[in-house]
Each structure stands twice: as C-alpha cells, then as structure tokens.
Amino acid sequence: MxxxxxxxxxxxxxxxxxxxxxxxxxxxxxxxxxxxxxxxxxxxxxxFDPRDFNGIWQGATQDLTANLLPGEEIVLTEYGAQRYRAVDHAKFPGNICLPYGPNRGMAATNPYMVVQTADTIAVLTEHIDYRVFYMNEKTHPEDILEYPEWMGHSIGRWEGDTLVVDTVAIRPESWLDRGGLEHSDKLHLIERFQKTSKDAFTWTVTVEDPVFFAKPFTYRLNVERLDFPRLIPDRCDDNEVDAEHMLPTPGAIHKVPPTMPRS
Incomplete structure (x- = not known):
C-alpha cells in the first residue's frame, strides 16, 4: 500500500x-x-441469587399457631390432646439444656448462620446446634429411624429456585415451638425455603406426626438477613436458676389453641 x-x-x-x-x-x-x-x-x-442462602438470618416465633397458613389448623389426636393438657413449661428442652430441635432451633430469637456448598447446606445456631441438608442423597438411610438425632436427618433438593428439605428421625424430646407443642419420633418435616429478595426468604414448614396430630399442618415464617459479622454462642448452663426452670408451669400457650378430638 x-x-x-x-x-x-x-x-x-x-x-x-x-x-x-x-x-x-x-x-x-x-x-x-x-x-x-x-x-x-x-x-x-x-x-440476587435465588439459590444463595449463605449468611446470618433470623425469623423468630414463639407460637406456631400465629404463623399457620390461611385455612390451616392443628388437630390433635387423643394422645396429643392428653399430652397438650399436661404440658409443663419447666420441662421445655431449652430450660434443661437440651438441643432445641429443627423447628424451634430455626424459630428462636437467636439468629442462625447458613453455610452452603454444592453438596451440603449447614445451619449453625447460637445454641451450638447444627443441621446438615444432604443435597446429593435421594433417600434417607434405611436404618435412620433406629438412630434418631436431635436435628433429625435431612435431605435437600431444588424445585426450580425453591430449596425443599425432607427431615425424619427427630428425637421426641424436642418441642415444635415455645408454646408447648410436642411431637413423637414419627415426626416428618417438609420445609420449603424460597428467596424473596437478596436479604429475605420465606420458610414454609409442613408438619406430619400421626401420633400427635390427626392431619398435617403448615406454617410459614418470613426470615430476614442480619448485618452481623458472626454468631455469638449462647451456651446453656445446667445450673441456671430462674424460676421457670425450677417451678412447674402447666398449660400450653397458643394464640389459636389446637383443635381437640371429639369425645
């Protein structure tokens, strides 16, 4: 050129x-x-990643009946009604330094941390408890019901952008809420975690327990992200001496009392 x-x-x-x-x-x-x-x-x-639940969260309730979905009700069996009438708040697991269990542990006033990988999702609480959702397991181990755990055994899967968790083998000493709802070792939880924004998600729980409840029921909590850098361990001391730990406190406390079986 x-x-x-x-x-x-x-x-x-x-x-x-x-x-x-x-x-x-x-x-x-x-x-x-x-x-x-x-x-x-x-x-x-x-x-905003709808599948990212990493972070520190809080979604507290003392009373599951205040969070029932529209049209839902808690209907007790004969045995469930008997236990409900006799419940003693002095025996609440948290009062005697027992683990809270999966329901109460994630609905307490204390926040919890979610640590997420491709294979597992861990939920760490300030009560020094933890849950693990196994994302690569399709079914629960065959013998899992013979070895119940405080937090149960949980397997997770994705339905679109909703995290669905199936939990069984939960020890019966835990309570479902602070109001006095107990359960048996036949408790089965189906949880749905759905992000509504970067800093919020809904936690929808379906409870099945044929020993305590005549039919399943579902409740929902709105959970928000907390701008905290870390959890603060809230260890329970078994020599705590407030009155509720020592004195019988009968009577469940619920905004909407469960339906009793017809006599």
Whole structure:
C-alpha cells in the first residue's frame, strides 16, 4: 500500500474519532438514563441469587399457631390432646439444656448462620446446634429411624429456585415451638425455603406426626438477613436458676389453641 494511502487512512480515522469525541463531550453533561437504568438492573440481578442462602438470618416465633397458613389448623389426636393438657413449661428442652430441635432451633430469637456448598447446606445456631441438608442423597438411610438425632436427618433438593428439605428421625424430646407443642419420633418435616429478595426468604414448614396430630399442618415464617459479622454462642448452663426452670408451669400457650378430638 502506498505511503500516502496509509496516511490518508490514519487521517480519516483521527477525524472520525474527533467527531465522535466531540459528540460525547457535548452530551457529557446530560445523564444517560437508559444506561443508568440498565446498569442498576444488571447490578441488582447480579446481587440476587435465588439459590444463595449463605449468611446470618433470623425469623423468630414463639407460637406456631400465629404463623399457620390461611385455612390451616392443628388437630390433635387423643394422645396429643392428653399430652397438650399436661404440658409443663419447666420441662421445655431449652430450660434443661437440651438441643432445641429443627423447628424451634430455626424459630428462636437467636439468629442462625447458613453455610452452603454444592453438596451440603449447614445451619449453625447460637445454641451450638447444627443441621446438615444432604443435597446429593435421594433417600434417607434405611436404618435412620433406629438412630434418631436431635436435628433429625435431612435431605435437600431444588424445585426450580425453591430449596425443599425432607427431615425424619427427630428425637421426641424436642418441642415444635415455645408454646408447648410436642411431637413423637414419627415426626416428618417438609420445609420449603424460597428467596424473596437478596436479604429475605420465606420458610414454609409442613408438619406430619400421626401420633400427635390427626392431619398435617403448615406454617410459614418470613426470615430476614442480619448485618452481623458472626454468631455469638449462647451456651446453656445446667445450673441456671430462674424460676421457670425450677417451678412447674402447666398449660400450653397458643394464640389459636389446637383443635381437640371429639369425645
């Protein structure tokens, strides 16, 4: 290519670049609303992962009946009603330094931390308890019911962007809530965790226990992210001496008392 042609090409490129630069400069004082809106939307989308539950969360309730889904009710069996009438709050597991169990542990006033990997999701509580959701297991171990655990055995799966957790083999000493709902070792939980924003999710729990409840029931908690850097261990001392630990405190406490069986 002749030198003059190469020079002409460079000159044309510089001229065009200069025109473009002048146009950009002329518009520099005016915001590009389309670009700003697109950038903000892209940033928000990147920040919100519906499958990311890592972080510290809180969704507390003392009384599951206050969180029942519309149309849901708790109907006790004969045995469940007998235990409900005789419940003693002095024997609440937390009062005697026993683990809270999966329901109460994630509905206490203390926050909890979720640590998530592809294979497992761990829930760590300030009461020094933990749950593990095994994401690669399709079924529970065949002998799991022979070895119940305080937090049970949990397997998880994804249904779209909803985390579904199935839990069995829960020790019967734990309570479902602070109001006095007990359960047996036949308790079966189906939990659904669904992100509603980067900093919030719903926790929907279906409770099945044919020993205590005549039919399943479902409740839901709204859970929010806490801007905490870490958990603060809340260890229970078995020599705590407040009155509730020592004195019988009969009578369950619920906003909507469970339905008793017909006599």
């Amino acid at each position: 002749p030198y003059e042609s190469r020079g002409f090409g460079r000159g044309l490129f510089v001229a065009l670049w200069s025109v473009a630069a002048l146009g950009t400069a002329a518009c520099a004082g005016q915001p590009d609303t389309n670009a700003s809106a697109t950038g903000a939307a892209d940033t928000a989308a990147a920040a």
